[in-house]
Amino acid sequence: MGILITGATGLIGRELIHELAIHGHEDIRVLSRNPEKAQASFNIPIKCFYWDPEKAQVDKAAFDSVHTIIHLAGENIGARRWSKQQKEKIINSRVLSTRLLVNTINENNTLKIKKFISASAIGIYGNRSGDQVLDEQADYGSDFLAKTCIAWEKETANIQNKEIIVNHVRTGIVLARNGGALEKMLIPFKLGVAGKLGSGEQMMSWIHLADMVSIYRFLVENDFGENVFNAVAPKAHSNSNFTRIMGKVLKRPTLLPAPGFALKIALGEMATLVLDGQNVYPKNFLEKGYKFKFDHLEDALTNLVGPEQEFKQVQWVEHPLDEVFDFFSDERNLETITPDSLSFKVLGKSTEQIEAGTIIDYKLSLYGLPFKWKTEISNFNRNKEFTDTQLKGPYKKWVHTHGFKKYANGTLMTDNVSYKVPMGEIGSIVAGAFVRKDINKIFNYRSQKLYKIFGETNKHVE
Structure with missing residues (x-):
């Protein structure tokens, strides 16, 4: 049976498709605004279909014989300053795309879909100071990112076929060799002009890209009734500690802090991405037996930016x-x-x-x-x-x-x-x-x- 993926050309999607193929999943489909370009960007046989969530348009042939939907699409929250227009784009890219998938499922009761796996984010918990550990039962926050995630996840409640398993993957900071947050951090660290951000006390809940894609495959290959999974490594770190470990791996000094007020001036409301934090714990993944490839930050950073x-x-x-x-x-x-x-x-x-x-x-x-x-x-x-x-x-x-x-x-x-x-x-x-x-x-x-x-x-x- 087929696997249908949105956001397939992004940081996680591309690696996930390779992961699924390597482990024998052959019928992989992709929804894209530009199917021809998406098709050409992969070295493996996938089937690409058109969709445009803003116009509520989708090629329904993409859903034929599909067993699992993996929904990764969404505007990059760190791509540009959060103007009113950009914030609307961030929300709509997630809500409207999920709504289009759900409506398409509801309109055709002959579809064979058994599982809907949707990305979400740990931003749903809001900014939490201190060491309070947040598992999947933690209360929601009330800021912009929390409201975005709540609206995003809420859309899947409208799936009429209650036999379809729904898993929300609340993702932390994804550490990857090429792309994502780590790539943006590297330049100041390598130049020796990096340091803690703001107070440095904010907790950073992170995950290695290898675990990120492995987690999605874990959900594809196993049927879990739990609705929510925190996609983070078992141990979060304060920004100060993260900075120290990064400097140790790169053998660079980390003595130049970035004051919180300066970051707020430079980034506006988007400064919340680096100044806010949560100490998130992947309780459900661990209880289901998932074994992290990288559960220690120093090992993860050494793998990604070390000498080898x-x-x-x-x-x-x-x-x-x-x-x-x-x-x-x-x-x-x-x-x-x-x-x-x-x-x-x-x-x-x-x-x-x-x-x-x-x-x-x-x-x-x-x-x-x-x-x-x-x-x-x-x-x-x-x-x-x-x-x-x-x-x-x-x-x-x-x-x-x-x-x-x-x-x-x-x-x-x-x-x-x-x-x-x-x-x-x-x-x-x-x-x-x-x-x-x-x-x-x-x-x-x-x-x-x-x-x-x-x-x-x-x-x-x-």
């Missing part, structure tokens, strides 16, 4: 698994899918066929400088995955795991790379951004090349 970086990519081709695996496990084909600018050449390998323990020697050029590269196949599991680990080369660390699985009459490929740039902290500051950009370019080139090699057409990767 990660790159991930997902791509599907309509080609048999064994043929795709054979292509990648022939080292000569690496030359074919690597940009010419790198002058990448395979010099030889230690075994006739690639297997666990095989040593491969290469040469390449980075910014005109020649390098020798030696890797070992540290793991080899035919038609599932293999890992090449750098023994000698331009990186301080490079571990690349290639994954393969049957998916939608083709093959789903995953790339998971862990790497460190040389020269430690200095190298990370000076060259880290350039290295990330280069890796993105290399894998984007590879994606396009693979589509041509395997006969795919009409593919585009942004």
Whole structure:
């Protein structure tokens, strides 16, 4: 049965679609104002349909054979200053989109929908000072964000079929490598001009993006009658403590506070996003057995902004698994899918066929400088995955795991790379951004090349 997702091209939606695909969910649909653009932005087979909540328009074909709706759409609350018009946009983007989904469900009693999972936010609890712990039974607040969340959640009460499971996911501060709040925080921290915000006593309830998407999959794959779930890590931190831990991970000073009055002048009412806080606890998720991947803030920040970086990519081709695996496990084909600018050449390998323990020697050029590269196949599991680990080369660390699985009459490929740039902290500051950009370019080139090699057409990767 299908899964229909709104807000699919956002920070959470994009990663969630990859998470669902990797775990075998094949019939994924997306509602978008621009279905063609949404379709082109994914490397995996999804079905995109038109909708416009403001006009109350939706392609009802999107709902055929859908079992679960995941509703993530909503105007970014931190995108711009909260004028009267912007506040209306924030509310309407959530209320009207939910209303359109609910009305569409109510109008067709032949639909097979069993579950409606809707995003919400911990802002529903309002600003809470001190260490008061807020679980899903906590009282609501009365400020703008609380009223927005209350109106947002209230719309699902109008679903007429009471057998449909409704889960509201009250989300905290999502920490992600590329995008979201953390990306905005990084520049002052790296420049050494960061510090606590306001009093620093406000509590920050956070969650790693990996847990955020895993939580949604957890709700998709399990039927829970609870209406509300707090999507936060088990331990919140004060802004002062968050700042201290961030500085520790980045090895940067955090001595320059931002006074609350200055933030209110700069941001207006939107300053509430950084000056207000809640100590939220994920009671329902923990009681249902969800195991957090990142339940300690320092571990989460180290994973996201520490010296060891990660790159991930997902791509599907309509080609048999064994043929795709054979292509990648022939080292000569690496030359074919690597940009010419790198002058990448395979010099030889230690075994006739690639297997666990095989040593491969290469040469390449980075910014005109020649390098020798030696890797070992540290793991080899035919038609599932293999890992090449750098023994000698331009990186301080490079571990690349290639994954393969049957998916939608083709093959789903995953790339998971862990790497460190040389020269430690200095190298990370000076060259880290350039290295990330280069890796993105290399894998984007590879994606396009693979589509041509395997006969795919009409593919585009942004």
